Amino acid sequence: MKNKVTVLVFSLFGFIQMLYGQVTEAESKLRSNDGDTSSGWKKGAIIGLSLSQASFTNWSSGGQNSFSVNGLFSVYVNYKKGKT
Numbered sequence: 001m002k003n004k005v006t007v008l009v010f011s012l013f014g015f016i017q018m019l020y021g022q023v024t025e026a027e028s029k030l031r032s033n034d035g036d037t038s039s040g041w042k043k044g045a046i047i048g049l050s051l052s053q054a055s056f057t058n059w060s061s062g063g064q065n066s067f068s069v070n071g072l073f074s075v076y077v078n079y080k081k082g083k084t
Contacts, residue, residue, distance in 0.1 A: 040081030048072040 050070040056063035 040079055042078045042080065044076055046072065046074045 048071065052068050052070075054066045056065060
């Protein structure tokens with residue numbers, strides 16, 4: 001039984017690695033898109049929001065329930081025109 005579980009785990013890791021290696025047509029278009037290159041400015045932003053919760057029920061050793069919200073907001077503007 002232990003041997004079967006080991007083989008299953010390694011098979012799943014191999015399958016996940018194959019998924020990361022695939023490049024779709026839409027992704028290749030996004031990678032080739034340089035944004036607004038006519039003026040030389042490349043603009044963008046990254047926004048992320050994460051929620052998490054921990055709940056302890058029938059916990060004899062103690063513990064504390066918690067809820068958290070994390071956020072990320074990152075903006076960038078790069079100028080590249082010619083050798084500048």
